[in-house]
Amino acid sequence: MALDKDGIAKRIAQELQDRFYVNLGIGIPTLVANYIPEGISVEFQSENGILGMGPFPFSGEEDADLINAGKQTITALNGAVYFDSATSFAMIRGKHVQLTVLGAMEVSENGDIANWKIPGKMVKGMGGAMDLVASAENIIVAMMHTNKKGESKLLKRCSLPLTGVACVKKIVTNLAVLEILPEGGFKLTERAPGVSVEEIQLATEGKLLVEGEIPEMNFN
């Protein structure tokens, strides 16, 4: 069965490593914070200016001056720090953040990503996404494999305006885990439980590389 959004977040949480500083984008990526593996310490950065972001506040404890990049009220953990936007992007462009997880509307088989604009339709802006994808060494895209119309989001070439070029290394979808090869192509590395290679192939427009037996994701 295909994963739900929490399932995607759970699988991505397995990529967290001890002592990582992590930036989580809006949407599915935010959920990753709920599934930190036991025994490791990570710190979450939000690009509006906090390191050491904690969970959402209890009712009555929310503070208008303390929000995340999605403008949601949050809390700060002990040891947290606040900083201005230039310092925040110094952390990001300066490669001080070890892992970036963000959503996407499209990813191409050479690692291009589009997630900020639908011409003539949706004009929201790129926020910090272009800075994140231009600099992060370790970018994981969290998204559904197909869009609401059922069309593949893993493409030969992106059709929407790009956010960054040749930057995505790994994608976790509701159907699969895929790596983008340096020479191009989506290499299938894991299947969602009960999802067949054929289903993944059908949902992938770009070049899918399948080598040998593809294991199911392991959630134990």
Place this chain on the structure above:
Amino acid sequence: MIDKVVTNVHEALLGIEDGMTLMLGGFGLCGIPENSIAELVKKGVSNLTCISNNAGVDDFGLGLLLQQKQIKKMISSYVGENNEFERQMLSGELEVDLIPQGSLAERCRAGGTGIPAFFTPSGYGTEVADGKEVRVFNGKPHILENALTADFAIVKAWKGDVAGNLIFKATARNFNPMMAMAGKITIAEVEELVPVGKLDPNEIHTPGIFVQRIFQGLYFEKRIEQRTLRNK
């Protein structure tokens, strides 16, 4: 000590005229100079170019200036929460320059620190790079981004003293310190204005040299855009 205090928001905004470029601090509705925005609406200045990370929501923040069609051009990174903004942008009434958030922060910082331009990897290969010089450093392409300055920068701080020294609270700091540096005239709106000597010099975020006028806001609504809670 140089006294920067002005008595009220009206006096603070004297000299802002039609067609000027303003920087306004804040991220979303967090850390925005809400008293000054209300006064800009009252003042009725128009044809403004506003540099601000966001454009508020329909009925708060810069959304109030958009409603009155006082803004000619916005320079922002994310405008997702404002329907009127989207309408004016798609219809061509409003000129919009969307730039990556980190580049926006750095362009303001550069404007205030005497750096005319810089190369950044952000936006390379995208429409943000159109018409910009590209240069390769360490095997990686970068684009040239120019500094931003403003006729007036309007920032919001938690505490400030008579000399214009500022302390921000939590994530309400965001763009305020860079914009404070990049305004030809910088106006600081603070929740609490204190005499000199009351702030610990070790803990000041923005030195008063960057601030020309300071006043205590009369009222702060501090609206929350996404009240998100966890269950007890």
